[in-house]
Amino acid sequence: MKVLLVDDHALFAKSLSIALCDFPEIEQFSSTKDIQHLEELIAGELPDILLIDINLGGLTNEDGLMLTKHLLEHFPEQKIVILSGYNLPVYRKEAKRVGAKGFISKDVEPDELLHILLMVNDGATHFPREEVFIEDLTEGEKKVLELVATGAKRKDIAEQLFISERTVSNHLQHIFEKLQVGSTIEAVTKAIQLGYIAPI
Structure with missing residues (x-):
């Protein structure tokens, strides 16, 4: 071989x-x-x-x-x-x-x-089995999470992404639900562990 x-x-x-x-x-x-x-x-x-x-x-x-x-x-x-x-x-x-x-x-x-x-x-494939199923984050949610990880406030995130603060809040709510967490710190930590955002 x-x-x-x-x-x-x-x-x-x-x-x-x-x-x-x-x-x-x-x-x-x-x-x-x-x-x-x-x-x-x-x-x-x-x-x-x-x-x-x-x-x-x-x-x-x-x-x-x-x-x-x-x-x-x-x-x-x-x-x-x-x-x-x-x-x-x-x-x-x-x-x-x-x-x-x-x-x-x-x-x-x-x-x-x-x-x-x-x-x-010999024709097989090798992918370690997933321990948990996490629903995929959308591109918008990933961008919000990346900015949250830098310490940016909701207002700043809204301005940078040209969206409303309400939309930022909605994104964060969806992120919390998908990652099964209750805070932005938990969300960032879990997102790093899962590979959604690069380690800081």
């Missing part, structure tokens, strides 16, 4: 290479930071599985999920598995939606990683 890793952390790439080279099932493991020539590399190496980190740092203006969607338009048969240091429900759901075959947390043990890669290579 040939595996190609797309990650901006050289140390992680090296660690993964060392961990996987002990397994005879891994015929070839390579890594790249070169997003610009990634399509040429895929066409040349023909990896069985492409491992892509969600957070690609300054390598590209796309995150790993957007990159996955883009690559699958050009290589629809390519098996892509998303890697992330943040094992969040929103990321897992989005990975599935864009067409990835799996989602793996970066703290996975090497033998478990190999097991998942072999399963995906």
Whole structure:
């Protein structure tokens, strides 16, 4: 099995290479930071599985999920598995939606990683089961929540988003109901845990 890793952390790439080279099932493991020539590399190496980190740092203006969607338009048969240091429900759901075959947390043990890669290579998918079902927040609700997280008051939020304070209040009420919380602090904390807004 040939595996190609797309990650901006050289140390992680090296660690993964060392961990996987002990397994005879891994015929070839390579890594790249070169997003610009990634399509040429895929066409040349023909990896069985492409491992892509969600957070690609300054390598590209796309995150790993957007990159996955883009690559699958050009290589629809390519098996892509998303890697992330943040094992969040929103990321897992989005990975599935864009067409990835799996989602793996970066703290996975090497033998478990190999097991998942072999399963995906054989045609299976791997997405950890959701512990809780949370109704999706709308784009408007996410924007309100992001501004609440910065400490902005309802009046300021209304001005910034060009909506009325009443609409801001309605958004917050819906957010509280969907996240099953009773305060803005709880809402922000839970939204960070679920991946709706970036950790502050």
